Amino acid sequence: MAEQSLTLPQQKIKAQAQVKELTYWGAVRRKLLRDRITLAAIGLGIFMVAITLAAPWIAENILGFDPTDTNLRIRNKPPTWATESWPMFQEFATTCQRGGCEWSLWGGIFSSSAAGLRECFAAAPGECHWLGTDDAGRDVLTRGLYGGRISLRIGAYVAAVSMTLGVFMGLISGYYAATWVDDVVNAIIMTLSSIPLLFLLIILAGTFPVFRSPEGLSFLLGIFGWMGVSRLLRGQLFSIREREYILASRAMGASIWRLMFRHMLPNVSSIIIVVAIFDIASAIIAEAGLSFLGVGIGPPNASWGNMMSGSLGSFTKAPWLVLTPGIFIFLTTLAIYLIGDGLRDALDPWIKNE
Amino acid sequence: MTRYIVRRAIQSFFLVWLATLIAFTVYQLAPGGPIQFLDDDPTSTSADFNRLNRIYGLDRPVPVQYITWLAGEDWPPANETWRSGRCLNNPDRCGRGIIRLDFGRSFFFKGQPAIDVILERVPATFTLAFASLILSVLGGVPLGVYAALHRGKFADHFIRVSTVLVNTVPHWWLGLLLLIFLGGYLGLVPLSGMYTVGDGSLLDRLHHLILPATVGAIGGWIGFSRILRFEMLEVLNQDYVRTARAKGLTERLVVWRHVLRNAIMPFVTGLSGIFLLALSGSVLFETVFSWPGMGRLFITAVNARDFPVMMALFVIGSFLGVLGVLMVDILYSFVDPRVKYDIVK
Numbered sequence: 001m002a003e004q005s006l007t008l009p010q011q012k013i014k015a016q017a018q019v020k021e022l023t024y025w026g027a028v029r030r031k032l033l034r035d036r037i038t039l040a041a042i043g044l045g046i047f048m049v050a051i052t053l054a055a056p057w058i059a060e061n062i063l064g065f066d067p068t069d070t071n072l073r074i075r076n077k078p079p080t081w082a083t084e085s086w087p088m089f090q091e092f093a094t095t096c097q098r099g100g101c102e103w104s105l106w107g108g109i110f111s112s113s114a115a116g117l118r119e120c121f122a123a124a125p126g127e128c129h130w131l132g133t134d135d136a137g138r139d140v141l142t143r144g145l146y147g148g149r150i151s152l153r154i155g156a157y158v159a160a161v162s163m164t165l166g167v168f169m170g171l172i173s174g175y176y177a178a179t180w181v182d183d184v185v186n187a188i189i190m191t192l193s194s195i196p197l198l199f200l201l202i203i204l205a206g207t208f209p210v211f212r213s214p215e216g217l218s219f220l221l222g223i224f225g226w227m228g229v230s231r232l233l234r235g236q237l238f239s240i241r242e243r244e245y246i247l248a249s250r251a252m253g254a255s256i257w258r259l260m261f262r263h264m265l266p267n268v269s270s271i272i273i274v275v276a277i278f279d280i281a282s283a284i285i286a287e288a289g290l291s292f293l294g295v296g297i298g299p300p301n302a303s304w305g306n307m308m309s310g311s312l313g314s315f316t317k318a319p320w321l322v323l324t325p326g327i328f329i330f331l332t333t334l335a336i337y338l339i340g341d342g343l344r345d346a347l348d349p350w351i352k353n354e
Numbered sequence: 355m356t357r358y359i360v361r362r363a364i365q366s367f368f369l370v371w372l373a374t375l376i377a378f379t380v381y382q383l384a385p386g387g388p389i390q391f392l393d394d395d396p397t398s399t400s401a402d403f404n405r406l407n408r409i410y411g412l413d414r415p416v417p418v419q420y421i422t423w424l425a426g427e428d429w430p431p432a433n434e435t436w437r438s439g440r441c442l443n444n445p446d447r448c449g450r451g452i453i454r455l456d457f458g459r460s461f462f463f464k465g466q467p468a469i470d471v472i473l474e475r476v477p478a479t480f481t482l483a484f485a486s487l488i489l490s491v492l493g494g495v496p497l498g499v500y501a502a503l504h505r506g507k508f509a510d511h512f513i514r515v516s517t518v519l520v521n522t523v524p525h526w527w528l529g530l531l532l533l534i535f536l537g538g539y540l541g542l543v544p545l546s547g548m549y550t551v552g553d554g555s556l557l558d559r560l561h562h563l564i565l566p567a568t569v570g571a572i573g574g575w576i577g578f579s580r581i582l583r584f585e586m587l588e589v590l591n592q593d594y595v596r597t598a599r600a601k602g603l604t605e606r607l608v609v610w611r612h613v614l615r616n617a618i619m620p621f622v623t624g625l626s627g628i629f630l631l632a633l634s635g636s637v638l639f640e641t642v643f644s645w646p647g648m649g650r651l652f653i654t655a656v657n658a659r660d661f662p663v664m665m666a667l668f669v670i671g672s673f674l675g676v677l678g679v680l681m682v683d684i685l686y687s688f689v690d691p692r693v694k695y696d697i698v699k
Contacts, residue, residue: 097541195373196671198634206656207384285524316538326527333522
C-alpha cells in the first residue's frame with residue numbers, strides 16, 4: 001500500500017512530461033547526423049572502400065585490364081584520351097622553360113583531350129587506359145584500385161595491432177602508475193622513441209622478406225607505432241584512477257582486470273576510437289613511404305607506395321605514375337582525417353560547439 | 355642537477371648500447387647470413403663462401419663476433435676463435451671496433467671503411483637538415499603566433515585547414531609533385547643532386563637546395579605552428595598577461611615579452627626529436643631529390659645488403675638521436691629555472 005502511493009506520482013509525472021531520454025550513443029548519433037562535413041567524409045570513405053573492394057569486378061567488367069598483365073610495347077604511355085594532347089602539353093612545357101610560355105597551345109590541348117575523352121567513354125572495356133600505363137605497360141588505374149586493397153588492409157591491420165598493444169600497455173602503466181611496471185613500460189617507450197625508427201623499419205623490412213607481405217609489414221608498423229596511444233591513455237588514466245567509482249569498485253573487491261576493462265577502459269573508449277581512426281591514415285602514409293623506398297610491398301603486388309617507386313627515373317615524362325597513387329592516398333586519408341575529426345567532436349556530445 | 359645529468363647520461367649510454375645490440379641481432383639473423391650478397395653473383399662457389407666467412411670472421415662464435423665488433427679484435431689472443439682471417443693474415447687490417455669508430459669495411463663500396471663512406475655523405479645530410487630546420491622555424495613560429503593572436507578568425511581557420519590538408523599526403527609526395535611541376539615543366543629548379551658538376555658556386559648550391567629544404571620544412575611548419583598556437587593560447591589566458599595589459603603595456607610588448615617567452619618553453623622540448631626527424635626525413639627526401647646524403651646511402655646499403663654500412667648508419671643515427679634528446683633535456687633545465695629534476699613526481 002505504502003509502496004504504491006510512493007511510486008504512483010512519479011509515473012504520473014513521467015507520463016505527463018513525455019521526455020524522451022537521450023542515451024550517450026543516441027546523443028553521439030544525433031550530433032553526427034547534423035555534421036555535414038563528417039557525413040560527406042563518411043560517404044567518401046565508403047566510396048573508397050567500395051571501389052577497392054570491387055576492384056576485381058571493376059577491372060574485369062568496366063576497365064578490362066588485369067593489374068599484373070605487362071605489355072612492354074606500351075610502357076609509360078599517357079592516358080589514352082590524352083594521346084594527342086600530351087605531346088602538346090610537353091611542347092608547352094618546353095616553351096615555358098625557354099622563357100615565353102606558348103599559351104595558345106592550350107586550345108588544342110583542351111579540344112583534343114575532350115575528343116579523346118568522348119572516344120574513351122564510347123570505347124569497349126580494355127581499349128582505354130584512363131590513367132595511362134606504367135613502366136611495364138600495366139594499366140595504372142587498375143593497379144591503383146588493386147593497390148588500395150593492400151594499402152587499406154595495411155591501414156586496418158596496423159591500427160588493430162598498435163591499438164591492441166597501445167591500449168594494453170597504456171592500461172597497465174596507467175593502473176600501476178609510479179611503480180616498477182610503469183617504469184618498464186616507460187623505458188620501452190623511451191627506447192623506441194630515441195632510436196631512428198624509420199631506419200630500424202627499413203633494416204628489418206629490407207633484411208627479412210617476411211615483412212614484405214601486407215601482414216608482415218602491418219605487424220612491423222604496428223609494433224613500432226603504439227607508443228603514442230599508450231602515453232595518451234596513461235595520462236588519461238592518471239586522473240580516472242583517482243575517481244570515486246574506481247575506489248568504490250575496488251572496495252567491493254573487484255579484480256584488476258575488472259577494474260581495467262570494465263571501469264577504466266570504457267571511460268577512455270572515445271579517445272581510443274579517434275586515435276585508431278587517425279592511426280589508419282598514418283599507417284597508409286607510412287606504408288606508402290616504405291614501399292616507395294622499395295622495402296615495403298614488393299612486385300608484382302600493387303600498393304599505392306610501390307606504384308610510385310618505379311617512377312623516379314621518368315617522373316617528368318610520366319607524371320601520372322606519381323599523381324594517380326598520390327591522389328588515391330589523398331582522398332582516402334582526407335576522408336579518414338575528417339571522420340576522425342568529426343567523431344572527436346561527436347563522441348563528446350554534451351559539449352556544445354561554439 | 356648534476357645528479358640528473360649523470361643519470362640521463364647513463365640512460366643514454368645504455369640506449370646506444372641497446373641500438374648496437376639490435377643492429378647486431380638483425381645482422382646475425384639475416385636470412386642467408388651476412389654475406390648473402392654473394393648469391394647475386396652466379397659465379398660464386400661454396401669455396402668462395404667459406405673463404406669469405408673466414409676472412410670476415412663469420413665462422414667465429416656469435417658472442418665473440420659481437421665483442422670484437424664493439425671493441426675491436428686487435429687485443430684478444432691471436433687465434434682463430436678470436437680473430438678474423440683478415441686480421442690473422444695482416445695485423446694492420448684488424449678491426450678496431452665501433453668504440454674506436456671502426457665499423458668494418460663496406461661490402462658494396464669495394465671494401466672502403468664504412469665510416470669513410472658515411473663521413474663523405476654527412477655534410478650533404480647536415481646541409482639539408484639544417485636548411486630545413488631554419489626554414490621550418492622561420493615559417494612555423496610566425497604562423498603559430500599569428501594563428502593564436504587571430505584565434506577563430508579567417509587566418510586561424512585557413513592555417514588549420516591547410517595543415518590538415520598537407521598532412522593527408524606524404525610530404526615526400528608533395529616534394530615529388532613540386533619537383534615535376536617546378537623542375538620538370540617550368541625549369542625553375544634543378545631535377546636532382548646537390549650541385550651542377552663543374553659548377554660548385556654558392557649560388558648553384560643554393561639553387562639546388564631551395565626545393566628540398568622547403569619540402570623538408572613542411573613538417574616543421576605544421577608541427578611548430580600547432581605546438582606554438584596551443585602554448586600561446588594557454589599563456590594568453592594567464593593572469594600575468596591580464597596584469598601586463600592592465601598596466602597599459604602595448605600589445606606588441608605583451609606578446610613579445612610576456613606571452614612568447616613563456617610559450618616558447620615547451621617548444622624547446624619539441625626540438626628534441628629534431629635530430630631523429632631530420633634523419634628519418636633524410637631517407638625519403640634524399641631519395642626523392644637524389645640528394646647524396648646519408649639517407650640515400652642507407653637505402654643503397656639496405657638494397658645491396660651491405661651490413662657494415664647499414665649497421666654503422668643505424669648505430670650512428672641512434673647515437674645522434676639519443677644525443678639530441680639528452681642535449682635538449684639539459685638545455686631545457688638551464689633555460690627554464692622552474693624545472694626541478696631531482697624531485698620525481
